[in-house]
Amino acid sequence: MDMHKYLDIAPEVAQAIAQGRPVVALESTIISHGMPYPQNVETALNVERIVRENGAVPATIAIIGGRLKAGLSPEQIEYFGKKGQAITKASRRDLAVLCARGMDGATTVTTTMIIAHMAGIRFFATGGIGGVHRGAETTMDISADLEELGQTPVMVVCAGAKSILDLGLTLEYLETKGVPVIGYGTDELPAFYTRRSGFGVDYRVDSPEELARIFKAHNDLGLKGGMLVTDPIPEEYAMPKEVIDQAIDQALAECKAQAIHGKQTTPFLLARVAELTGGDSLASNIRLVYNNATLAAKTAAAYCQE
Ligand code: PSU
Numbered sequence: 001m002d003m004h005k006y007l008d009i010a011p012e013v014a015q016a017i018a019q020g021r022p023v024v025a026l027e028s029t030i031i032s033h034g035m036p037y038p039q040n041v042e043t044a045l046n047v048e049r050i051v052r053e054n055g056a057v058p059a060t061i062a063i064i065g066g067r068l069k070a071g072l073s074p075e076q077i078e079y080f081g082k083k084g085q086a087i088t089k090a091s092r093r094d095l096a097v098l099c100a101r102g103m104d105g106a107t108t109v110t111t112t113m114i115i116a117h118m119a120g121i122r123f124f125a126t127g128g129i130g131g132v133h134r135g136a137e138t139t140m141d142i143s144a145d146l147e148e149l150g151q152t153p154v155m156v157v158c159a160g161a162k163s164i165l166d167l168g169l170t171l172e173y174l175e176t177k178g179v180p181v182i183g184y185g186t187d188e189l190p191a192f193y194t195r196r197s198g199f200g201v202d203y204r205v206d207s208p209e210e211l212a213r214i215f216k217a218h219n220d221l222g223l224k225g226g227m228l229v230t231d232p233i234p235e236e237y238a239m240p241k242e243v244i245d246q247a248i249d250q251a252l253a254e255c256k257a258q259a260i261h262g263k264q265t266t267p268f269l270l271a272r273v274a275e276l277t278g279g280d281s282l283a284s285n286i287r288l289v290y291n292n293a294t295l296a297a298k299t300a301a302a303y304c305q306e
């Protein structure tokens with residue numbers, strides 16, 4: 001087995017890892033499929049700056065020409081942002097084909113975790129994760145992100161999950177897979193655009209230092225899976241629940257009417273919700289990603305002090 005044969009770690013990232021300094025991984029599907037150009041590029045570059053300002057080295061992860069990249073240049077981020085949906089959304093099942101064929105791929109939460117772990121990175125900040133879709137009891141549409149959280153030891157800092165998903169079933173699945181779901185400063189699972197979902201998390205934690213201690217114990221114990229930290233969107237950027245719920249209901253109805261399925265489902269729903277709610281939801285989305293990048297960087301820094 002020679003997975004490192006396909007891996008390129010940017011020099012700055014490799015040096016930080018070798019010296020035991022904090023590194024935070026960032027995903028590329030959020031750039032190519034999660035936001036429109038040019039806000040996606042601007043956001044990705046700002047997220048890297050925020051990670052640095054909070055004491056860690058950023059490593060945006062993607063697949064370029066069949067190479068697994070941990071750490072992108074600003075030009076490479078621009079390339080992903082411009083190509084947008086034309087880039088293959090790459091989940092676990094796509095990795096081998098993309099590498100063998102020398103193709104590009106935008107990494108989801110799943111593949112960002114895989115490549116981060118391969119590179120030796122333990123922390124990852126993003127917006128929202130995939131989960132159990134509504135109606136999964138008949139469609140069986142469950143994101144590979146949940147399986148990855150069950151097997152790859154990376155801490156994922158997100159703003160919860162959007163209620164395009166069945167949040168209750170998503171929590172059940174994570175429980176089965178042994179993934180601790182932590183609320184940062186909250187007892188309730190945040191629902192991305194809103195701070196509350198009505199579903200409780202497993203544990204509430206109030207500081208990056210305690211998050212770092214818990215993740216240290218997780219790793220010392222050799223527990224193989226990941227840990228999910230859900231960090232609510234800052235109050236001032238949260239969206240009115242009615243506005244979001246209405247957009248989600250409409251997007252779900254259109255998704256069904258157009259018989260969208262498989263890997264297209266999530267990008268379709270995300271794009272429709274964004275269109276239906278206009279610039280407000282994009283602004284909220286950007287702010288919550290900044291918030292998560294800050295927490296992940298502080299936690300990575302605290303972990304390296306342990
Ligand atoms: N949910 C969001 N924003 C996102 C995604 C999900 O609120 O950008 C992206 C992430 O890359 C996530 C992927 O890993 O979609 C999940 O896709 P699927 O449901 O097809 O597994």
Ligand code: MN
Nearest residue numbers: 141142143262
């Ligand atoms: Mn799916």
